[in-house]
Amino acid sequence: MKHCEYQQIDPQALSTPTPTLPPQHAVVEEEKGETARRKWEVFPGKNRFYCDGRIIVAQQSGVLPLTLGLILVTTVLFFVFDCPFLLKHLTVFIPAIGGVLFVFVVISLLQTSFTDPGILPRATPDEAADIEKQIDNSGSSTYRPPPRTKEVMINQQVVKLKYCFTCKMFRPPRTSHCSLCDNCVERFDHHCPWVGNCVGKRNYRFFYTFIVSLSFLTVFIFGCVATHLALRAQGGRGLMFALQESPASAVELVICFFSVWSILGLSGFHTYLVASNLTTNEDIKGSWSGKSGAEDTGNPYSYNNIITNCCSVLCGPMPPSLIDRRGFMPVEESSQTVATEIELAAKNEINVCQLVLCLSVFVCMAHHHPPLGGQLSGLCSVLCWLMSKCTQGTKDLLESASRSPCPQTGKPQTVSTSCPDSIDPADPAVTFNPAVTPDPVAVPSLKCGGRHHSHTTSPPDEPRQQHHHHNRHHKTRSTQSSSKRAALHISNPAYNVSLSPPTSPGLGPSHATGAEDHRRDSFAALH
Amino acid sequence: MANTHNMQDLHHQAAVASKVYVQRDYNSGTICRFQTKFPSELESRVDRQQFEETMQTLNNLYAEAEKIGGKSYLEGCLACMTAYTIFLCMETHYEKVLKKIARFIKEQNEKIYAPLGLLLTDPIERGLRVVEITIFEDRSIGSGR
Numbered sequence: 023m024k025h026c027e028y029q030q031i032d033p034q035a036l037s038t039p040t041p042t043l044p045p046q047h048a049v050v051e052e053e054k055g056e057t058a059r060r061k062w063e064v065f066p067g068k069n070r071f072y073c074d075g076r077i078i079v080a081q082q083s084g085v086l087p088l089t090l091g092l093i094l095v096t097t098v099l100f101f102v103f104d105c106p107f108l109l110k111h112l113t114v115f116i117p118a119i120g121g122v123l124f125v126f127v128v129i130s131l132l133q134t135s136f137t138d139p140g141i142l143p144r145a146t147p148d149e150a151a152d153i154e155k156q157i158d159n160s161g162s163s164t165y166r167p168p169p170r171t172k173e174v175m176i177n178q179q180v181v182k183l184k185y186c187f188t189c190k191m192f193r194p195p196r197t198s199h200c201s202l203c204d205n206c207v208e209r210f211d212h213h214c215p216w217v218g219n220c221v222g223k224r225n226y227r228f229f230y231t232f233i234v235s236l237s238f239l240t241v242f243i244f245g246c247v248a249t250h251l252a253l254r255a256q257g258g259r260g261l262m263f264a265l266q267e268s269p270a271s272a273v274e275l276v277i278c279f280f281s282v283w284s285i286l287g288l289s290g291f292h293t294y295l296v297a298s299n300l301t302t303n304e305d306i307k308g309s310w311s312g313k314s315g316a317e318d319t320g321n322p323y324s325y326n327n328i329i330t331n332c333c334s335v336l337c338g339p340m341p342p343s344l345i346d347r348r349g350f351m352p353v354e355e356s357s358q359t360v361a362t363e364i365e366l367a368a369k370n371e372i373n374v375c376q377l378v379l380c381l382s383v384f385v386c387m388a389h390h391h392p393p394l395g396g397q398l399s400g401l402c403s404v405l406c407w408l409m410s411k412c413t414q415g416t417k418d419l420l421e422s423a424s425r426s427p428c429p430q431t432g433k434p435q436t437v438s439t440s441c442p443d444s445i446d447p448a449d450p451a452v453t454f455n456p457a458v459t460p461d462p463v464a465v466p467s468l469k470c471g472g473r474h475h476s477h478t479t480s481p482p483d484e485p486r487q488q489h490h491h492h493n494r495h496h497k498t499r500s501t502q503s504s505s506k507r508a509a510l511h512i513s514n515p516a517y518n519v520s521l522s523p524p525t526s527p528g529l530g531p532s533h534a535t536g537a538e539d540h541r542r543d544s545f546a547a548l549h
Numbered sequence: 550m551a552n553t554h555n556m557q558d559l560h561h562q563a564a565v566a567s568k569v570y571v572q573r574d575y576n577s578g579t580i581c582r583f584q585t586k587f588p589s590e591l592e593s594r595v596d597r598q599q600f601e602e603t604m605q606t607l608n609n610l611y612a613e614a615e616k617i618g619g620k621s622y623l624e625g626c627l628a629c630m631t632a633y634t635i636f637l638c639m640e641t642h643y644e645k646v647l648k649k650i651a652r653f654i655k656e657q658n659e660k661i662y663a664p665l666g667l668l669l670t671d672p673i674e675r676g677l678r679v680v681e682i683t684i685f686e687d688r689s690i691g692s693g694r
Contacts, residue, residue: 129632143676152570174575183575191678195579209579227625228633323578334617337625340641341615344676 062347066144067205075347077136080203084215086135093131093236096277097124100243103270104250111253116246123239130232131217138343139222140208142189142197150190157185177322196323198303208341212302221302224343227336230292237282237289244278247271299324299331566686570679571604581611583672583680594665594684603657603669607680610653614646647673 062075070079079086097120105117145153157170170185172192183192186199189206193199198210200220209223221229251271254264265272295305300321304310310321325331569591574584585604587597624642628635654671662669662682670681 126632129634133633142678145678146675148568149570149675149679149681152568176575176578181575194573194678195575227629231629231632333622333625336629337622338617339615339621339624339643340628340636342641342643342647342673344673346674 059351060347061345061349061351064351065345065347067141068203069141069205071347078138078219078347079135080213080219082202082215082218084218086216086218089131089216090128092277092281093124093127093239096243096274097239099270099274100246103268104247104274107250107253107268108246112249120239120242120246123235123242126235127232127239130228130235133228134214134217134221134225134232135219137219137225137228138345138347139220140210140224140341141203141220141222141343141345142191142194142206142208143345144189144206145191153185153191179320179322181322196301196304209301210303224341230296230336233285233289233292237285240278240282240285243274244282247274247278251275296332296335297328299335564686566684569682569684571682572679573677580615581672581677582608588682590684591667591682594667595662599661603661604680606653607650607672610646610650614643614650 060075062071062078065071068081070081071077072079100120101117105120108116170192172183172185174181174183174195176195181195183195185191186193186206188199188204191206193206194208196209197206199206200210200213202213203220205220207220207222209226211221211226211229213220214229217229217232219225250268251261251264254267255261292302295302298321300310304321325334567590569588571583571586571588574582576582583604585601585608587600591600621642651671651673654669658669666685668683668685670683672678672680675681
């Protein structure tokens with residue numbers, strides 16, 4: 023046990039991306055036995071993990087299969103139907119170049135999709151408490167918490183750092199919280215459904231390589247297929263004859279023609295972003311283009327030299343992954359956390375059920391008072407139904423909590439963060455921290471309804487829009503989604519602020535979040 | 550080994566009294582840099598000069614990891630040409646410096662901070678957000694629990 027305790031704080035037990043554990047760690051593993059869990063298994067964000075934490079993807083794979091499928095189909099058709107002809111009539115370099123480009127495209131696509139984009143791990147409860155203490159000291163002590171921003175001077179320019187309610191920390195500059203993945207991502211560019219992952223600090227270079235090589239590949243295939251058809255149509259035989267001889271070329275031509283515009287446009291846009299050291303997020307929000315007009319705002323992160331900007335973004339040092347997916351959870355902490363979360367969730371369920379019981383008893387008693395008549399009988403039956411649902415909810419919860427998380431499926435299943443997909447706790451615009459002491463039944467159900475509504479509009483719409491507009495410029499897509507996000511953000515801060523009473527300090531923020539998720543689960547069952 | 554024993558004994562004899570967090574300093578941009586301001590809770594525990602020296606060395610090490618220069622460009626270009634597959638085999642410069650930082654912190658803990666009842670946590674364990682300093686209360690003195 024002595025050895026075990028020391029291992030918890032041993033810096034050598036830290037992650038290295040290559041999964042080689044030092045021998046001391048192996049001893050610890052034996053001692054812990056089956057109870058040792060890797061950190062990816064309890065990861066609070068909405069990511070999925072494969073190969074025991076080596077591969078990380080977003081919760082929804084978006085249209086990644088479609089992207090891969092299109093690329094594969096087009097390239098295979100090219101190699102099978104066009105290359106033999108071109109090899110014979112032109113040069114051997116055509117399939118060679120095509121092959122190299124194809125390999126580049128696929129590898130960079132897979133790397134973009136499977137790499138951690140620069141996720142910031144959430145603040146530990148102690149850290150969060152420390153930050154809260156600092157905020158309380160500096161701000162006023164009224165019920166409404168003060169707006170949580172901090173200002174820093176970067177390169178003689180004032181930059182506002184926002185507080186992330188989900189991750190319980192002040193976001194570093196250029197960091198943004200992705201509501202689809204429920205993570206704060208460093209140097210957040212955008213969440214790309216085509217690659218099924220966020221694009222951030224760590225995988226931006228892969229993403230850029232992907233779109234540039236894909237534009238080259240698309241243009242190359244388009245050119246080669248056009249040449250192929252032109253050569254076949256020579257001698258007055260006509261295009262129709264050529265197409266009849268090689269129908270696959272028509273398919274390739276159509277795919278390439280429609281994708282080349284959007285992909286070339288996207289590459290051009292991102293080249294501009296790289297050269298000016300901007301992110302898509304900043305460009306769309308107009309953070310540095312002087313939206314208010316009067317101020318002399320420039321990009322404080324730019325080196326004011328195109329080459330230096332390009333080099334720093336694309337060739338800079340590769341930052342490490344901060345989330346330590348394959349590290350082991352310290353045993354006492356993890357078991358304590360799980361136990362406390364189960365207890366807390368169960369306790370909340372019981373508290374709410376007790377309240378419902380009291381209310382129903384009260385109503386039934388009032389029912390016996392003649393003047394109140396029949397209306398109360400209806401209310402009584404509704405409350406009894408609510409109570410039964412509540413009890414069922416508690417039972418289900420306790421059952422699911424007693425089931426151990428299963429790592430083989432690759433889905434992180436923890437008691438604290440099991441949430442139905444339609445409810446998105448992450449979007450800071452609509453997150454609130456209900457007090458751990460139970461609120462009256464009617465109010466939380468309204469809150470839940472409100473959040474349901476706002477979230478069912480946002481995430482499903484984005485992919486649908488993107489499906490329909492996949493030929494259009496990427497910028498318009500992101501503009502629409504970000505304007506929607508902006509709209510949500512604008513309408514909800516008041517909602518957010520007025521509904522976040524302080525959580526009870528003894529339990530800690532992470533436990534409160536866990537409790538909140540379970541209350542939502544039970545109320546979801548009621549809707 | 551004697552030092553290791555001290556650390557373990559510390560865990561058993563002492564209780565964690567409090568934790569002090571040294572936040573990131575963003576005045577130079579997004580590079581990893583920690584505030585060198587001396588926290589007031591450590592006034593009675595450690596020499597100001599010593600602490601600031603530790604923080605400055607730490608900041609210098611992180612600056613070295615993130616330095617944009619000839620070597621990093623070479624690494625970046627080579628990686629780009631191999632479609633970044635080289636990252637699967639090779640350890641990056643940043644990772645090498647992180648190991649150096651881990652060794653530095655361990656050494657500082659053993660030599661300087663553990664005898665004073667303090668423990669520095671490597672910032673990488675906290676996502677490079679904070680330097681967490683745990684203050685242990687010595688039970689033999691009778692304070693704490």
